[in-house]
Amino acid sequence: MKKITRFFKRNVKKIGVSAAALSLSSAATVQTVLATNTYAKNGATWVLDGIFWLAIVLGIFGAAMAGIKRNFAVMLGIVVVTAIVCVLCGAPEILKTLGEEIKNILGL
Numbered sequence: 114m115k116k117i118t119r120f121f122k123r124n125v126k127k128i129g130v131s132a133a134a135l136s137l138s139s140a141a142t143v144q145t146v147l148a149t150n151t152y153a154k155n156g157a158t159w160v161l162d163g164i165f166w167l168a169i170v171l172g173i174f175g176a177a178m179a180g181i182k183r184n185f186a187v188m189l190g191i192v193v194v195t196a197i198v199c200v201l202c203g204a205p206e207i208l209k210t211l212g213e214e215i216k217n218i219l220g221l
Contacts (some may be wrong), residue, residue, distance in 0.1 A: 165202040168195055 172195025179188035201207060 114153040161202045161205060165199055168202065171195070171197075 122169060172191055175191040176188045176195075179185070
């Protein structure tokens with residue numbers, strides 16, 4: 114048990130970043146596979162809802178760990194990133210709109 118606790122204490126930031134990256138990549142994958150089928154839409158909604166709640170839990174945990182260590186800059190960063198991930202999971206069409214605007218700016 115001590116080894117597991119020591120592992121988590123040493124690698125809590127790496128675990129958080131890995132979980133966030135996995136969540137974001139899962140959201141991007143789900144968005145590209147959407148079809149006109151209602152099963153796919155319902156599945157995508159379900160996955161995005163799961164990612165939303167996972168981001169909330171990991172964000173609270175990460176912010177609490179940073180607060181315990183009195184590292185308020187990291188705590189603020191975790192809260193901001195968590196908020197961005199939650200907004201994107203709640204309204205994924207923002208990414209499409211943002212991509213179209215970037216495409217228009219670059220003239221592609």
